[in-house]
Amino acid sequence: MEYETLETKKEGNLFWITLNRPDKLNALNSKLLEELNRAVSEGESDPEVRVIIITGKGKAFCAGADITQFNQLSPTDAWRFSKRGREVMDKIESLSKPTIAMINGYALGGGLELALSCDIRIAAEEAQLGLPEINLGIYPGYGGTQRLTRIVGKGRALEIMMTGDRLSGKDAERYGLVNRVTPLSNLEQETRKLAEKIARKSPVSLALIKEVVNKGLDSPLASGLSLESIGWGVIFSTEDKKEGVNAFLEKREPNFKGK
Numbered sequence: 331m332e333y334e335t336l337e338t339k340k341e342g343n344l345f346w347i348t349l350n351r352p353d354k355l356n357a358l359n360s361k362l363l364e365e366l367n368r369a370v371s372e373g374e375s376d377p378e379v380r381v382i383i384i385t386g387k388g389k390a391f392c393a394g395a396d397i398t399q400f401n402q403l404s405p406t407d408a409w410r411f412s413k414r415g416r417e418v419m420d421k422i423e424s425l426s427k428p429t430i431a432m433i434n435g436y437a438l439g440g441g442l443e444l445a446l447s448c449d450i451r452i453a454a455e456e457a458q459l460g461l462p463e464i465n466l467g468i469y470p471g472y473g474g475t476q477r478l479t480r481i482v483g484k485g486r487a488l489e490i491m492m493t494g495d496r497l498s499g500k501d502a503e504r505y506g507l508v509n510r511v512t513p514l515s516n517l518e519q520e521t522r523k524l525a526e527k528i529a530r531k532s533p534v535s536l537a538l539i540k541e542v543v544n545k546g547l548d549s550p551l552a553s554g555l556s557l558e559s560i561g562w563g564v565i566f567s568t569e570d571k572k573e574g575v576n577a578f579l580e581k582r583e584p585n586f587k588g589k
């Protein structure tokens with residue numbers, strides 16, 4: 331597919347989406363947001379793709395929503411703007427395939443919110459992460475108030491939102507905001523290693539894990555636990571379950587087909 335503001339690349343079972351407005355630090359204007367929406371659908375619908383990785387070109391992962399659009403927004407436009415951004419983030423969170431945010435540099439505002447919509451975040455030590463909207467006299471509008479709080483806890487999330495301060499990659503790891511950090515020079519290699527490991531697992535198990543974890547987080551514990559058991563029953567109908575158990579019994583590596 332053709333894109334103007336991002337690049338996509340298929341590498342084996344991995345699908346790389348690279349935001350590509352480096353001179354504007356990959357700020358999410360409407361074009362980039364819509365192309366991102368299209369690119370994740372492309373990865374989701376391609377049966378060969380097993381893991382989707384989102385990253386940015388240049389010194390930023392993504393510096394957030396494009397602030398140059400803000401002065402033209404009426405309050406109702408602003409509501410639509412936030413809603414559309416949130417819909418794209420919600421969609422990324424709900425993809426059936428695992429997603430990794432490879433945070434190569436600035437991940438600010440909507441950029442951090444994009445990373446928070448991914449399943450796993452790997453950051454460069456040199457990266458800077460934050461929600462600086464407070465400095466614009468506004469607050470996060472692409473899901474950050476809710477997702478950051480669920481990931482790092484209320485006190486830390488409020489501090490990040492109320493100060494607008496940027497965290498280094500290392501501090502972000504300490505806060506539990508990213509899964510791990512590595513020097514920038516090693517970031518792509520580490521990310522590829524992790525993505526390839528996950529790509530070898532059963533796509534059905536991966537999709538069900540995501541569904542049960544995400545829906546469980548939105549539910550009372552008893553409902554989440556019940557969902558887990560129901561899904562566990564369903565997974566016993568899959569060829570991948572047969573393959574996984576037989577491979578163990580036959581002392582060989584499984585070859586999962588996603589069926």
Ligand SMILES: C=C(C)C(=O)SCCNC(=O)CCNC(=O)[C@H](O)C(C)(C)COP(=O)(O)OP(=O)(O)OC[C@H]1O[C@@H](n2cnc3c(N)ncnc32)[C@H](O)[C@@H]1OP(=O)(O)O
Nearest residue numbers: 353354355357393394395396397398438439440462471472
């Ligand atoms: C969902 C919501 C509500 C949001 O995301 S609101 C936006 C939240 N994000 C921000 O507030 C971050 C804004 N950016 C910054 O503070 C600074 O650019 C940083 C990230 C600290 C980097 O600073 P520097 O290294 O000095 O680079 P800087 O020159 O500012 O940026 C390079 C270019 O990108 C542009 N740019 C950076 N972030 C941008 C953004 N969010 N929107 C539009 N343009 C942006 C910036 O205007 C500049 O353009 P130009 O060369 O035409 O002047």
